[in-house]
Amino acid sequence: xxxxxxxxxxxxxxxxxxxxxxxxxxxxxxxxxxxxxxxxxxxxxxxxxxxxxxxxxxxxxxxxxxxxxxxxxxxxxxxxxxxxxxxxxxxxxxxxxxxxxxxxxxxxxxxxxxxxxxxxxxxxxxxxxxxxxxxxxxxxxxxxxxxxxxxxxxxxxxxxxxxxxxxxxxxxxxxxxxxxxxxxxxxxxxxxxxxxxxxxxxxxxxxxxxxxxxxxxxxxxxxxxxxxxxxxxxxxxxxxxxxxxxxxxxxxxxxxxxxxxxxxxxxxxxxxxxxxxxxxxxxxxxxxxxxxxxxxxxxxxxxxxxxxxxxxxxxxxxxxxxxxxxxxxxxxxxxxxxxxxxxxxxxxxxxxxxxxxxxxxxxxxxxxxxxxxxxxxxxxxxxxxxxxxxxxxxxxxxxxxxxxxxxxxxxxxxxxxxxxxxxxxxxxxxxxxxxxxxxxxxxxxxxxxxxxxxxxxxxxxxxxxxxxxxxxxxxxxxxxxxxxxxxxxxxxxxxxxxxxxxxxxxxxxxxxxxxxxxxxxxxxxxxxxxxxxxxxxxxxxxxxxxxxxxxxxxxxxxxxxxxxxxxxxxxxx
Amino acid sequence: xxxxxxxxxxxxxxxxxxxxxxxxxxxxxxxxxxxxxxxxxxxxxxxxxxxxx
Amino acid sequence: xxxxxxxxxxxxxxxxxxxxxxxxxxxxxxxxxxxxxxxxxxxxxxxxxxxxxxxxxxxxxxxxxxxxxxxxxxxxxxxxxxxxxxxxxxxxxxxxxxxxxxxxxxxxxxxxxxxxxxxxxxxxxxxxxxxxxxxxxxxxxxxxxxxxxxxxxxxxxxxxxxxxxxxxxxxxxxxxxxxxxxxxxxxxxxx
Ligand code: HEM
Ligand SMILES: [Cu+2]
Ligand SMILES: [Cu+2]
Numbered sequence: 001x002x003x004x005x006x007x008x009x010x011x012x013x014x015x016x017x018x019x020x021x022x023x024x025x026x027x028x029x030x031x032x033x034x035x036x037x038x039x040x041x042x043x044x045x046x047x048x049x050x051x052x053x054x055x056x057x058x059x060x061x062x063x064x065x066x067x068x069x070x071x072x073x074x075x076x077x078x079x080x081x082x083x084x085x086x087x088x089x090x091x092x093x094x095x096x097x098x099x100x101x102x103x104x105x106x107x108x109x110x111x112x113x114x115x116x117x118x119x120x121x122x123x124x125x126x127x128x129x130x131x132x133x134x135x136x137x138x139x140x141x142x143x144x145x146x147x148x149x150x151x152x153x154x155x156x157x158x159x160x161x162x163x164x165x166x167x168x169x170x171x172x173x174x175x176x177x178x179x180x181x182x183x184x185x186x187x188x189x190x191x192x193x194x195x196x197x198x199x200x201x202x203x204x205x206x207x208x209x210x211x212x213x214x215x216x217x218x219x220x221x222x223x224x225x226x227x228x229x230x231x232x233x234x235x236x237x238x239x240x241x242x243x244x245x246x247x248x249x250x251x252x253x254x255x256x257x258x259x260x261x262x263x264x265x266x267x268x269x270x271x272x273x274x275x276x277x278x279x280x281x282x283x284x285x286x287x288x289x290x291x292x293x294x295x296x297x298x299x300x301x302x303x304x305x306x307x308x309x310x311x312x313x314x315x316x317x318x319x320x321x322x323x324x325x326x327x328x329x330x331x332x333x334x335x336x337x338x339x340x341x342x343x344x345x346x347x348x349x350x351x352x353x354x355x356x357x358x359x360x361x362x363x364x365x366x367x368x369x370x371x372x373x374x375x376x377x378x379x380x381x382x383x384x385x386x387x388x389x390x391x392x393x394x395x396x397x398x399x400x401x402x403x404x405x406x407x408x409x410x411x412x413x414x415x416x417x418x419x420x421x422x423x424x425x426x427x428x429x430x431x432x433x434x435x436x437x438x439x440x441x442x443x444x445x446x447x448x449x450x451x452x453x454x455x456x457x458x459x460x461x462x463x464x465x466x467x468x469x470x471x472x473x474x475x476x477x478x479x480x481x482x483x484x485x486x487x488x489x490x491x492x493x494x495x496x497x498x499x500x501x502x503x504x505x506x507x508x509x510x511x512x513x514x515x516x517x518x519x520x521x522x523x524x525x526x527x528x529x530x531x532x533x534x535x536x537x538x539x540x541x542x543x544x545x546x547x548x549x550x551x552x553x554x555x556x557x558x559x560x561x562x563x564x565x566x567x568x569x570x571x572x573x
Numbered sequence: 574x575x576x577x578x579x580x581x582x583x584x585x586x587x588x589x590x591x592x593x594x595x596x597x598x599x600x601x602x603x604x605x606x607x608x609x610x611x612x613x614x615x616x617x618x619x620x621x622x623x624x625x626x
Numbered sequence: 627x628x629x630x631x632x633x634x635x636x637x638x639x640x641x642x643x644x645x646x647x648x649x650x651x652x653x654x655x656x657x658x659x660x661x662x663x664x665x666x667x668x669x670x671x672x673x674x675x676x677x678x679x680x681x682x683x684x685x686x687x688x689x690x691x692x693x694x695x696x697x698x699x700x701x702x703x704x705x706x707x708x709x710x711x712x713x714x715x716x717x718x719x720x721x722x723x724x725x726x727x728x729x730x731x732x733x734x735x736x737x738x739x740x741x742x743x744x745x746x747x748x749x750x751x752x753x754x755x756x757x758x759x760x761x762x763x764x765x766x767x768x769x770x771x772x773x774x775x776x777x778x779x780x781x782x783x784x785x786x787x788x789x790x791x792x793x794x795x796x797x798x799x800x801x802x803x804x805x806x807x808x809x810x811x812x813x814x815x816x817x
Binding site for chain 1: 642663675677706755765786793
């Protein structure tokens with residue numbers, strides 16, 4: 001049985017163009033799909049970002065922008081639009097890129113892929129419509145027994161079905177590429193990362209179906225009861241695993257960017273791929289992070305799952321944390337930046353937003369999102385921060401400074417390579433990752449700070465002025481919320497510039513034609529640079545060793561500080 | 574484009590590499606492990622919560 | 627490059643960078659340590675959340691809490707009973723729209739069996755400024771032993787979104803230092 005009989009003969013006569021920069025053969029149908037998904041992603045980022053700003057300004061006690069009802073509505077909308085719609089549309093674009101484009105292959109069943117796209121759009125609009133109607137301010141987690149309008153769940157289900165179609169297209173394209181021998185040997189590392197993301201996506205979407213379909217029926221009155229604890233368990237198999245799709249996708253983008261901009265190659269294929277393999281096996285277990293403060297679950301279940309099976313998936317991330325900067329250092333040293341320990345880093349293309357976005361993402365994901373995530377996900381330590389603002393602080397470190405910033409950086413590659421447009425306002429674009437990165441790091445850190453001081457998440461009024469039994473947080477907490485508000489303005493500004501540059505470029509950017517020199521050049525030897533084994537044996541990597549040592553020391557210190565803090569708590573068992 | 578060095582036909586592809594090259598085996602593992610360790614085990618924990626006395 | 631297939635057909639046999647090897651070793655051992663430490667804390671630590679839980683109809687739980695409050699009520703505050711259970715007693719806490727009920731008066735250094743549940747939506751039990759945070763569910767009665775280690779006035783806020791009044795949901799726990807009080811009394815008596 002060939003792929004054709006499985007997938008149908010659609011798209012057999014695909015139309016290709018050859019990329020003048022990378023030499024890759026690009027299926028035009030795939031290219032259009034990538035464009036559509038990327039544009040949709042940016043639109044939802046715009047909506048979600050504005051909502052995020054309004055949420056942050058409301059949580060700034062001195063500003064307190066929105067009334068309570070609007071605040072909870074905006075927060076629900078913010079979560080759904082950025083976490084689900086922006087990220088997943090972009091990821092579908094990444095999947096199509098990593099399969100069809102990187103494998104020189106036609107995309108499987110483009111019509112079917114468009115069906116998936118339309119379902120995702122309809123679903124996203126339907127959920128937004130339900131949220132705006134005001135009777136679905138249940139937060140994007142929608143814990144029962146609190147109930148949203150049926151359209152809220154239906155929209156999410158349609159969106160998920162569309163995304164699942166995207167994954168099927170991805171796997172089918174891999175099958176075609178193999179059968180038609182469009183590449184030889186193993187798939188490229190970036191594609192392997194995308195495979196990791198897609199595998200996790202399948203588990204994610206299946207779990208989502210298992211829990212959201214009954215919940216939808218319940219909202220229609222067809223099922224009488226949804227058990228809240230059971231819901232939370234299965235919901236997070238989806239909710240947290242989406243974050244693991246993000247991690248796999250943005251790590252792939254780190255490798256992609258390092259390769260295209262600097263000619264970097266993994267230190268060793270074996271190590272980097274095994275790190276992704278650890279993700280495939282264990283990353284999704286971390287869904288248990290959300291059930292550490294719940295009754296009825298045994299500690300053995302909590303420990304095995306929350307530790308991603310003895311931290312083997314964390315090991316994967318720590319390996320990428322070494323191999324990505326390591327590969328960059330090796331490439332830069334080969335490019336001639338060999339002076340001292342850090343010339344390779346100082347002379348890196350910091351003015352290229354694709355690079356700065358990628359590198360900031362790498363550093364901040366590790367230091368802010370990664371370390372706080374492991375601490376938060378430690379069985380006993382969780383009780384210190386569960387449901388406080390520390391949680392949004394942590395995941396803005398992962399999904400905003402990590403994923404979103406990596407995707408933003410990646411966009412500056414997609415615009416010239418896929419949209420074939422010259423980036424308009426390159427000066428503004430240069431600034432953008434820094435502005436957004438600093439702002440996003442700020443909101444992450446200050447929300448973590450506020451959470452450490454006990455400030456609850458999803459909360460309209462930390463002065464508790466309407467509460468019958470008075471309570472107020474410390475002055476430090478108020479300070480944190482103010483600093484969070486200021487950082488939010490910076491992040492929103494950086495986000496706005498991103499949207500403007502992308503939309504402007506897509507609409508008005510100069511068409512790139514043959515022989516064109518890019519404003520933000522790619523590594524000149526891009527198409528040719530291949531060595532026998534990765535960068536192995538080529539050079540010493542003192543800079544990377546220093547960076548990784550700083551990281552490790554911070555990690556260990558922060559971990560033990562939290563145990564110290566825990567040991568001073570009231571006793572409970 | 575990468576030009577492959579000719580592989581002597583006697584050289585076998587190592588097992589681990591074959592596993593990592595087998596997308597659908599990976600898909601199977603990536604779905605089964607969390608389904609068993611997280612979902613099934615977790616659901617069993619929850620359904621075995623006793624009724625209040 | 628990471629965007630092209632590996633050049634060697636058989637890349638699994640390639641040698642690994644020394645720095646990679648060392649880092650893998652360090653990271654692996656650190657992971658093992660963190661894994662082991664969670665287990666160890668169950669034996670050496672004083673802060674481990676109990677899994678003990680029971681299914682219970684919310685109305686039944688409500689009745690239990692009301693009986694508890696009636697039995698040990700010592701006064702009232704803003705219409706909410708202040709309840710002072712004896713040392714070692716079962717203590718019931720109820721989350722509902724939008725209050726933590728009743729107000730408790732506990733003793734420092736004394737252990738209580740705390741029962742925690744809700745009767746409508748999920749709520750988040752968040753003891754402040756101590757910062758102990760536990761999720762509470764309708765239909766599930768969570769039981770754990772709690773020993774206050776400091777005296778004073780503590781707030782309970784709700785940190786699980788529970789509707790439009792979420793930010794008005796509070797409660798209170800007083801912790802008295804009995805020994806300190808006795809010492810003070812003796813001092814006064816002696817004077
Ligand atoms: C302009 C940039 C952003 C700002 C200023 C911002 C700010 C905030 C704030 C203040 C909260 C509320 C925390 C709370 O009250 O519990 C929040 C929640 C959240 N944010 Fe963002 N954020 C931004 C971008 C993003 C992005 C890009 C993502 C995802 C990719 C994201 C994902 C989330 C999620 C999932 C929540 C939780 C919603 C919930 O609790 O239901 N944010 N954000
Ligand atoms: Cu509540
Ligand atoms: Cu609440």
